[in-house]
């Protein structure tokens with residue numbers, strides 16, 4: 454039956470793809486990829502030879518109706534992003550919404566995403582958490598930080614290594630330097646590391662270091 458599949462792909466370690474993800478990528482009529490060059494390396498590794506089409510933040514509005522028509526016409530489409538789960542700080546939401554509107558079945562496979570291992574590794578409460586993804590860079594950043602100062606759930610942020618220290622300093626300013634946090638870098642990769650401590654300890658650890666790789670920041674909620 455024709456469907457939209459959202460297929461999570463590894464965030465570093467290629468062993469993290471599921472058997473079902475490989476099968477769905479093999480069986481789909483078309484794979485929609487955020488970056489076809491990137492995904493072709495993954496497909497080659499798993500010996501999958503499949504027609505690919507581009508689907509990224511710059512063309513998703515333009516291509517969405519054509520994709521909906523293709524699936525309605527009987528084809529199955531698998532959406533992948535560069536890494537992790539599509540629609541999690543990556544394109545996907547718009548396509549899912551439009552497919553649901555058109556009565557198309559949507560199925561997201563469980564699989565790799567960066568924020569779950571970062572949250573669990575942090576040792577901070579994982580019973581209630583809020584995923585904030587990337588904070589706005591300029592407009593709305595201060596308002597958001599002020600709102601988050603009252604958040605009691607554990608908070609999850611995606612951040613670039615170049616902005617890490619600046620962001621930690623702003624967190625310390627708004628949440629207090631003693632607030633507990635955890636930084637997971639290069640999850641599932643050779644240089645994976647998690648640093649835990651207060652915001653001030655983490656600032657001290659990362660300041661004056663060249664920070665490389667991909668980063669998730671976990672911050673404890675406010676203790677009432």
Ligand code: SAM
Nearest residue numbers: 464537538541542566567611612639640667668
């Ligand atoms: N869709 C992805 C997911 O499911 O996690 C997220 C894509 S978002 C464009 C990329 C961000 O995810 C990175 O800047 C980083 O914050 C986080 N990320 C992705 N892979 C990571 C890894 N291996 N280690 C730590 N963080 C990672």
